[in-house]
Amino acid sequence: MSDETTASAARATAGAIGHGTLVDPRGLSARTDRAGTTRPAVVRTLAFLRKLYGLVQRYFPQFLIAGIAFAILKVYANGGLTLMGAQIKNALVLGAIYALVAIGYTMVYGIIELINFAHGDVFTLSGFYAFVIAGLSGGAIGSLATHSGIGLLLALLIIFPTTMVAAGFTGVVIERVAYRRLRDAPRLAPLITAIGVSFLLEGLMLVIFGADNRPTKLSSWITGRAVRVAGVDVNWKDIFVVATALGLMFSLGAFVRITTLGKAMRATAQDRSASLLSGINVNRTISATFFIGSALAAAGAIVYSINYDLIQWNLGYQLGIIAFTAAVLGGIGNIVGAGVGGFIIGVISVFGGQLAGGEWSNSLVFAILVIILTFRPVGLFGVDVTTRA
Amino acid sequence: MILTKRLLPVVGVMGIAALSACGTSSTSSSSSGGGGGNLASCQGTFTVATDLPLTGGDATDGPPVEKAAHLAVTQALANKTLGGCTLKYVSKDDATVLKNGHDPAQGAANITALSGDSSVVGVVGPFNSSVAVAEIPIASQNHLPLISPANTNPGLTQAGTSASIDTNSLYPGVHSYFRTIGTDITQGEILAYVATKELNFTKAYAIDDQETYGKGLSTFFQKSFTADGGTIVGTASLPGTTKQFQTQVADAQSKGAQVIFFGGTSGNGCGILRSQMPASIPELGGDGCQDNKFITDAASNAAGAQVTSAPDASKLPTATKFYSDFKSTYNEDGTESPYTPYGFDGMNALIQAIKAVLTANNGQPPTDPMTFRDSVAQQLHKLNYPGATGTVAFDKNGDTTQPGFSLYTINGTAWAPKQLLTADASGKVTVAS
């Protein structure tokens, strides 16, 4: 093997020098070769690159963690504890929202291997649902929320379930109308359909709610500072966002682990026809997956509104891609991975933005996407394909 | 639309042809009287026009300015400012249904049509810088004086000040463009003055929206702020779609910024940034932020924004008569748009220049319409006229020598003008009212 590649590399050089012929393509794919003293530089470089690739691939999580730790420490060195603390807070809040959206991507991918491009727009649409519901009967829920502690609790108990159920049904309808018939079609068909659904939803929202961002007025629901740690104001709002995300994620984890429907989801994700043979209603299970994924996106949209007080027709486009990156980072199909991935992406975009400049935040996130797809397509907590029965 | 665009060059050429052919027809009642500088002997009718967005989404921008310009014509006729000669007034709308507001292509078509009319000696307009970019070359080729009451883009007159405008290519013919309002360079100077002298800040953090206007304004502000002794502790350039500014706000706070400057528009996040800032740190911005969207977006945090925008001349003693005349003519206050008196001054500047041309030419209009227009432009450069907004005079670029901007803050639920500040050629800022 080694001899032959050396030989072919030599032939390649000879050919290139002597006759000006095309380089033997095999010469470019030469394996590492210890004996070769006459190897051309290109082969040596390629061997080195391949080694580097293998190294990065193998220690990807370590590299990532080291990079993040470095970024956080660098921010600490530059701006001190307060800046570091403030940015960690920002990263957690942003990460919580990304995580909630990422879960929907990962669940749907896990069960029907579809990148549901419309998911980001379901997030946006849910924001508008919350906006409309909060504005019903002259903003009665809003006045309730700002009235007293109990009022706030009641308002949250109204807005969360109603919005999440409405969003859940939206997801179910999308699956039923757009994806179900294409379930056994070639992969590209549902993918393109998903992009179409995304455009359709964006167009609808643009027409109905206009091009401008709409203030949702949800930011006044939760106000005030909870604690001040190391000079960082941690507001109730921040705590609420992160706690809601974590609470919902743990509930989902328990649901999928313990309940019959949750198990049916996992079973369907692993083997659809075996699930059918076990009497699992696969259609209903897939519907349930869309319902839950969309409902979590809706929860994300509500906490987004409470935190940022705005919603806009195209908000989910970019946020969707970022959340999708989080899902890929965690290992698409892996719910825990999506949650963790969301927070990691939050950290990357905030600390990356701090260190490299805000204009680089998104580019960094997408660079991460490319890096994962190159070095570790299965993500951090990737599904081990060999254990698939 | 496409048709109009295609016809443009044709119409332009036809306009010039028409000019040279029947050039003398309407102004040729000349040299019969001959009494040196005697305007009473003047004979002829010249046309002055406005080109402003009057309909669609811009229906609040153009109409009051148009009315003010029209008022200036009416008063000149009543006062026989041009003696025996009279003025005809034409109003053009550069807004289209397609664009739901100002449309550069429509502006170009309007200027082409006006250029082709040999009786037209000058135009007040346009309102928007993008329209100006389309109109200036046509006006330049046809020697037609244009006086804008609202264009703030410095690139229209000063080469190298705007990333998106090639200034030199705007003037293929003569330089006949003027404006009665200051540029964003002045706006930056005045914002820096407010930050350093009025608010006593020494550390600022600057964010822009990556667009020509926002980046430009931010650069001008930073330059002046540093020149005034302040320090820019940090900058960020974020796309207009940005909805989260916390990272930058935290960065600014940790660097000890006393104020965050935003170069950009409300559509690109000026108000959203405000809503995510601590109330204790004020936000500083330019005219792109001064609208209702800012107030909606900034929500409960809206107070604490300090923004420069169109000079509000309503409190100037020189403007008292204009506003009372406006009120008695139109039964409107004329204060809802700050640009209104600048339209009035623009038209008066044009009339005064025409008067100067006539006086210099023995009370008679020049026989060649091109010569007439060139003479008007020359007189505009020499002009020093006490207008409603202050002294109206132009430098060699056609920019006003007394550019001003007003500071606005949010008072309850609306923007309220505070002091009017003006800057001189050296960048020295004074409080005018």
Add this chain to the structure above:
Amino acid sequence: MTGTAAVLTGADAGSGMPVLELREVDVLYGRVQALRGVSLTVGAGEIVALIGSNGAGKTTTLRTISGLVRPSKGSILLRGQPIHTLGAEKIARLGVGHAPEGRRLFGRMTVRENLDMGAYSRKDRAGVRSDFERVYELFPRVKERSGQLAGSLSGGEQQMVAIGRAMMARPTVLLLDEPSLGLAPIVVENLFAVIREINQGGTTVLLIEQNALLALNTARRGYVLEVGEVATSGPSQELLRSPEVQRAYLGM
């Protein structure tokens, strides 16, 4: 062999209503015809074997019965009721258990969860619990491994779980697709003993098996499929004596 006597006590296929009946079933995969006019019956309490060479259409037959594939012609009756228009999960609920080719376990779920899934549609908790016990009794190895991920089991253990999972629905008919595939001879022997035990418990079995001798010794009757068509059928002993079967499937 040991099972033969037990099988002979089962109901005769000809008498009474068959539990499962295929009538003139055609199956198309796109333009490829996999089954051509396949008719077969399985009587209550029988073990019926389905043999044939690779690609003959055995798996397709079972998948068609289960509703994973739709016949383009013909009908399938379960206890006299047509089922070929129903969805696969409905057919499973009506009492057709299927341990598919290649086991198809839920590899990232535990053994217990796999069995749980088998009982997915059942509401009688007590019955499910006793069926768990029964499966654990039949396959003590499965009980030992109940907390382990199914994907990490050995091939034999996986096959036991696959059969156990199908049994958890308490099916009237159990479809087994090459349960012996890839297993050591001793394991195969044990497995078939259990299959006979299951049958003695009252479950009708339709069995695909490459080892024709083993299949026909276990089953009461058999069908031979060739290129999507039933070539011959009859009682196992007759088939074992048939020269064609001997030549083609018994290597004699």
